[in-house]
Amino acid sequence: xxxxxxxxxxxxxxxxxxxxxxxxxxxxxxxxxxxxxxxxxxxxxxxxxxxxxxxxxxxxxxxxxxxxxxxxxxxxxxxxxxxxxxxxxxxxxxxxxxxxxxxxxxxxxxxxxxx
Amino acid sequence: xxxxxxxxxxxxxxxxxxxxxxxxxxxxxxxxxxxxxxxxxxxxxxxxxxxxxxxxxxxxxxxxxxxxxxxxxxxxxxxxxxxxxxxxxxxxxxxxxxxxxxxxxxxxxx
Numbered sequence: 001x002x003x004x005x006x007x008x009x010x011x012x013x014x015x016x017x018x019x020x021x022x023x024x025x026x027x028x029x030x031x032x033x034x035x036x037x038x039x040x041x042x043x044x045x046x047x048x049x050x051x052x053x054x055x056x057x058x059x060x061x062x063x064x065x066x067x068x069x070x071x072x073x074x075x076x077x078x079x080x081x082x083x084x085x086x087x088x089x090x091x092x093x094x095x096x097x098x099x100x101x102x103x104x105x106x107x108x109x110x111x112x113x114x115x
Numbered sequence: 116x117x118x119x120x121x122x123x124x125x126x127x128x129x130x131x132x133x134x135x136x137x138x139x140x141x142x143x144x145x146x147x148x149x150x151x152x153x154x155x156x157x158x159x160x161x162x163x164x165x166x167x168x169x170x171x172x173x174x175x176x177x178x179x180x181x182x183x184x185x186x187x188x189x190x191x192x193x194x195x196x197x198x199x200x201x202x203x204x205x206x207x208x209x210x211x212x213x214x215x216x217x218x219x220x221x222x223x224x225x
Binding site: 003004033035040041042043044045048056091104106107108109 | 119121157158159160161201212213214215216217218
């Protein structure tokens, strides 16, 4: 089991472009969580998804950000028209059940740099 | 609202010295508290959780509800303990959504 796979590891985008971050959960895990880590800050919850459903998107910025977890394939975090303030590390975690008491498995993260 | 505070951004100790990484939380209900660790070039991984009351790699943490703290302790630090440590809280949802502290970088000198 390769664990939670995120790609790309590093992503550079110019202001105004779109960024697509992918997360493949561990085998057998149908619950995915996205967290963002801005420079000098801790990880902040963005969104929680189950297969084909967004359960909690309370941490997502209201505009330009969207997430999906289709029936087949990885979960995608999409950021449209990126701005410099979107530069951060984006982490994905997965779990086999809805409540894992915080014991998720995290991916290595995608570092987004907006130039 | 729930909040986790790690007051020390950086902590340096010498090998063999005791180490304590501080964590304070704010939450009105009964929280679950965790410590996560990120070693250099590795992914974030769960170190320990308060409900299991276990000791991992010599580290322990006791939940003190009176002081709303969950400090991480180790009596004799090792160089391989050098890493970023995050305290996290789960509460108020049915799916373990985590609120993280800002993290403490621990450096253990030889």
